[in-house]
Amino acid sequence: MSTREKVSGSASRDPRPxxxxxxxxxxxxxxxSWITPNHLTTLRLVVGLAAAAxxxxxxxxxxxxxxxxxxxxxxxxxxxxxxxxVSGKSSRIxxxxxxxxxxxxxxxxxxxxxxxxxxxxxxxxxMPPVTLGVIAGCAIALIFFVRMRIEEMAGKAANQQAxxxxxxxxxxxxxxxxxxxxxxxVPFLMAAALCAPLFAVxxxxxxxxxxxxxxxxxx
Numbered sequence: 001m002s003t004r005e006k007v008s009g010s011a012s013r014d015p016r017p018x019x020x021x022x023x024x025x026x027x028x029x030x031x032x033s034w035i036t037p038n039h040l041t042t043l044r045l046v047v048g049l050a051a052a053a054x055x056x057x058x059x060x061x062x063x064x065x066x067x068x069x070x071x072x073x074x075x076x077x078x079x080x081x082x083x084x085x086v087s088g089k090s091s092r093i094x095x096x097x098x099x100x101x102x103x104x105x106x107x108x109x110x111x112x113x114x115x116x117x118x119x120x121x122x123x124x125x126x127m128p129p130v131t132l133g134v135i136a137g138c139a140i141a142l143i144f145f146v147r148m149r150i151e152e153m154a155g156k157a158a159n160q161q162a163x164x165x166x167x168x169x170x171x172x173x174x175x176x177x178x179x180x181x182x183x184x185x186v187p188f189l190m191a192a193a194l195c196a197p198l199f200a201v202x203x204x205x206x207x208x209x210x211x212x213x214x215x216x217x218x219x
Contacts, residue, residue: 019174023078024086031087037080041098044076048105055109058116063185066112067177073105074173099148103141110137113189120186129186132193139196146200146207154210 016024027040051073054066080098084090114133179188 019075020078020082023075024082027079027083028086030083035083037084037087037089037091037094038097040076040080040083041094041101044073044080045101045105047076048073048101049108052105052108052112055112055116058119058185060180060183063116063180064177067180070109070176071174077102099144102144106140106144107134107137110134110140110189110192113185117186117189129189132189136189136192136196139200142200143196143203146203150203150207150210154213 047069051066051069054062054069056062077098080094084094110133111130112133114128114130117129117133176188179185
């Protein structure tokens, strides 16, 4: 097999999701520049907070703008890590900053959705919509934290997300514009408030499983 065929075969088996591959292509020219991964994390944080703010009015137009901003923020979330890898600028502080930004954007996003829904719906599931937003946001933030602990204990391989045809579980957020275009923000919030805590429970159980296995592997 020629060198070119080996490279081509390796690229075709690239396990990273499509958005991470695109992010790698876009940030590679920046590896020797003054731009650092923390700069991209900050940009992602600003865009994510703007998306949350755009959900606050609860109107059709603002919700669609918020969904588009969230897509940009979700994509930017891959750029800092890819730049860190290609430039060798990885740091523990940068990793924690990235995770903190993820948690902040997620929690505030769902709270903002709840505030926006409140303008049109007094209660959902006999609770204020803001409460549902807090439940969903905090559950997803817990998932981020527990997954980080799993990665620290057993490495990235143990923390790998489920993938299908180059898409990860979290890539479902790229479908949010379809939710807002269909004016289905209310059912989306209700589904998130139900499913996110259930998934958080599953991740916690996985964390306990990894915790039990780690001492055995060490021995």
